[in-house]
Amino acid sequence: MGLARLAVIGVALALLPASAMAQQAVRIGLGAPTLSFLPIWSARALDTFKSQGLNASVVALPGGDPSALAALDAGDIELAAVGPDSMLRAAAKGQPFEIVYSLMSKVTLQLTISKALAERTGVKPTDPLEKRLAVLKGGLVGATALAGAQEIAARWLAAKGGLDPKKDLKVAQVGNPTAIQAALEAQRIDAFVLSPPEGFLAEKAGTGVVLVSLGDDFPLLAKQPYLVLVAKRPISPATADLITRTAKALQVASAATVDKPDETADAIRKQFFSKADPQAIAAAVKTMRSGVADGGRIDVQGMQNALTFAKEVGTNFGKEFDAKASEDDLWTNRYVDAAKGK
Numbered sequence: 001m002g003l004a005r006l007a008v009i010g011v012a013l014a015l016l017p018a019s020a021m022a023q024q025a026v027r028i029g030l031g032a033p034t035l036s037f038l039p040i041w042s043a044r045a046l047d048t049f050k051s052q053g054l055n056a057s058v059v060a061l062p063g064g065d066p067s068a069l070a071a072l073d074a075g076d077i078e079l080a081a082v083g084p085d086s087m088l089r090a091a092a093k094g095q096p097f098e099i100v101y102s103l104m105s106k107v108t109l110q111l112t113i114s115k116a117l118a119e120r121t122g123v124k125p126t127d128p129l130e131k132r133l134a135v136l137k138g139g140l141v142g143a144t145a146l147a148g149a150q151e152i153a154a155r156w157l158a159a160k161g162g163l164d165p166k167k168d169l170k171v172a173q174v175g176n177p178t179a180i181q182a183a184l185e186a187q188r189i190d191a192f193v194l195s196p197p198e199g200f201l202a203e204k205a206g207t208g209v210v211l212v213s214l215g216d217d218f219p220l221l222a223k224q225p226y227l228v229l230v231a232k233r234p235i236s237p238a239t240a241d242l243i244t245r246t247a248k249a250l251q252v253a254s255a256a257t258v259d260k261p262d263e264t265a266d267a268i269r270k271q272f273f274s275k276a277d278p279q280a281i282a283a284a285v286k287t288m289r290s291g292v293a294d295g296g297r298i299d300v301q302g303m304q305n306a307l308t309f310a311k312e313v314g315t316n317f318g319k320e321f322d323a324k325a326s327e328d329d330l331w332t333n334r335y336v337d338a339a340k341g342k
Contacts, residue, residue, distance in 0.1 A: 023050070023053055023054060023055040024053055024054055024055065024242065024245075025054075025055050025056075025057065026049070026054050026055070026056050026057075026078050026079065026242055026245075026246055027056075027057050027059075027076070027077040027078050027079070028040065028056060028057070028058045028059075028077060028078070028079045028080070028081055028229075028246075029058075029059060029061050029067070029068035029071045029072060029076075029077040029079070029080045029081065030058055030059060030060040030061065030068065030081045031060075031061070031064050031065035031067075031068045031080070031081060031082040031083065031086070032060065032064055032065075033060035034195060035195065035196065035197065035268075035281070035284050035285075035288070036104050036108045036195045036196075036226070036227055036288065037081050037103055037104070037227055038103070038104060038254075038257060038285065038288050038289070038291070038292055039103050039104075039250040039253055039254045039257070039292050039296070040058060040081060040103065040250070041268045041272060042253040042254065042256065042257045042264050042267070042268060043056070043249045043250050043252070043253035044056060044058065044271070044272075045253075045264070045267035045268040045270075045271045045272065046252075046253050046256055046264065046267055048249040048250075048252040048253045048256075049246075049249045051249070051252070052245040052246070052248050052249045053245065054242075054245055054246065054249060056246070056249070058081075059077075064086075065080075065082040065083055065086035065087075066086060068080040068081065068082050069082060069086060069087065069090050069095070069097065069230070072097070072230060072231075072232050073095060073097075073232060075232075078231070078239065078242060078243075079100075079229050079230065079231055079243070079246065080097075080229070080230045081103060081227065081228070081229055081230075082227070082228065082230060083149070083226070083227060083228070084099060084225050084226070084227075084228050084306055085310060085315055085317075087099060087228065087230050087330075088310075088317045088321060088330070089317050089318065091317075091319075091330055092317045092318040092319035092321075093318065096232055096233040096234070097230050097231070097232060097233070097330075098230065098231055098232075098233050098235070098329070098330060098331065098332060099225065099228045099229070099230055099298065099330060099331035099332070100228075100229050100230065100231045100243050100247070100331075100332060100334075100335050100336075101228065101229035101243075101246075101247050101250060101296040101335065101336060102225040102226075102227075102228055102229075102294065102296050102297065102298045102302075103227040103228055103229055103250070103292075103296070104225075104226045104227040104288065104291045104292065105223060105224065105225060105226065105291045105292070105293075105294050105298075105302065106215035106216075106221060106222050106223060106224065106226060106288075106290065106291040107153075107214045107215040107218075107221035107222075107224070107226050107309075108195040108196065108214075108215055108226065108287075108288050108291065109149075109150070109153050109193050109194065109195055109214045109215075110193070110194065110195065110196065110198070110199040110210050110212065110213045110214065111132075111133075111154070111157060111191060111192075111193050111210070111211050111212035111214070112184075112191060112192055112193075112194070112198065112199040112202050112203075112208045112209065112210050112211065113135060113139075113190060113191040113208060113209055113211050114184050114187060114189070114190050114191065114207065114208055114209075115206060115207055115208055115209060116187055116190075117135060117139065117190045117191065118135075118209045118211075121135045123135045123211065125209065125210065125211055129160075129161075129212070129217055130160075130161055130162060132161075132211050132212055133157055133158065133160055133161025133162075133163070133212065134161045134162065134163065135211070136154070136157065136158045136161060136163060136168065136169055136190075136191065137158075137161075137163050137168045137169070138168065138169075138170075139169060139170070139190035139191055140170045140171070140172055140188075140189050140190050140191075141154045141169065141170070141171045141172070141189065141190065141191045141192060141193065142171075142172055142174035142180045142183050142184065142188075142189035142191070142192045143171055143172070143173060143174065143180075143192070143193070144173070144174070144175060144176060144177070144180070145173055146171065146173050150171075150192070150193045150194065151171045152313045152314075152315075153193045153214065153313070154169060154171060154191070154193045155169060155171075155313075156312060156313045157193070157212065157214075160218075172189065174188075174189065174192075177194055177198050180192045180194065180198070181198065181201060181202060181205070181207070184202060184207050184208050185205065185207040191211075192208075195284075195288075196280075196283065196284035196287045196288060197276075197277075197280035197281060197283055197284035200279075200280050200283040200284065200287075201277065201280050204277070204279070204280070213287070215291065220305050220308060220309055221305070221309065223301065223302050223305060224302045224303070224305035224306040224309065225298050225302060225303065225306055225331070226291070226306075228331075229246075229247075229250075229296075231243055240334075240335065243335045244335045244338045244339050245339070247296055247335045247336050247338075247339035248339035248340075250295075250296060251295040251296060251336075251339055251340065254292040254293070254295055254296070255295070257285060257289050257292055258289050258290075258292065258293050261282065261285045261286045261289050262282055262285075264285060265278075265281045265282040265284070265285040265286075266278065266281075266282070268281060268285070269281040269282075295336065295339075295340065296336045296339075297333055297336050297337075298331055298333060298336075300323045300324050300327065301323075303323040303326070303327075303331060304323035304324075307321055307323055
C-alpha cells in the first residue's frame, strides 16, 4: 500500500506545472488583518511572491500579536507580522526573535472626531496642532479594547495637547471598527483613533473629521518601524534565503504601491475587500504609501524613535534596549539589503 501511495503521489507531481513544483511555501502569521500591513496585501494582490519562487500563505491568528509570536516560536509559521512592542516584550523574556523587515515605517493611526464635536468647538484640520488636540478635553474616545494601542495613542495625544491624559479624557470599549463608526454616527462617542480607511469612511459618511494623522503631524512618529516582520533565531542558510526572497517580493510590491497607488489599491480591493468602498481603499493606500517607500529598511534613528515613543506612552518591556547596540541582534537589515541586490 505504501508503494502504491508513493506511485500515485509521483504521478500527481509529474502532472504539476514546473513552476508549481519549484515554488516554496512561506507561512506568515498576521497579528491583525488591517490594511496597515500594506506590503503583504500588495504582494499577494500583485502576485510578487510567485516571481520569487514562493507560495505565500497568510493567516490572521486569533489572539493577535502574542498568538502570531507563539506560532513562530512553535515552528508553525516562518514569519510573524506584528507590532515591534510585542516582539520586544518577548525578546526581553529571552525569546529568540529578530526583526527582519519593516512592513510599515510610520505610525498610521489617525484621530477622527465627530462632526458634532467639530461644529461645537469650531476646530479645523488646518488649525495649529495644540488647538486640535485640546478638543479632546472631556471627550469620550471609542476603542476596540481598553488599554490597547488606541487608548494609549489617545492619551498620548491628550498629553501632547497640554491635557491631563488620565483626567481629561475618557475611553470606552466599543468593539470593532464597524461598531465604532456606528457609535460615532449615533454621537455616543466623540472620537476614535484608528488607521485608514476608517477616518475617510467617517468623513464620507458626514459623521466625522480626520483631525490628526499621527505619522504626519509628529516627526517622532513619521519614521519608525511601526509594523514588522519577525523571524526566529538561529536562522539557517535555507531560512535566510527564504526571508531574502520574501523581502524581495515585498519590496517589488511596495515599489508598485508607491509608483501606482490607484492600480495597487484596486488589485487589493478586488482580491481581498471586494465589498469595500473603492475610494476608501485607494485613499488608505495613498495615505500609507510613504510608510513603505524604504523597502523594509530600518535605521538606528528609526528604531530609537520607536523606543522613545514606547517610553513616552509608558510601555515597560521589562528590559532596557539600545537602538544601536541591538542592531544585528534584535533587528537587522541583512535580508533587506540582500534582497535589494537580487
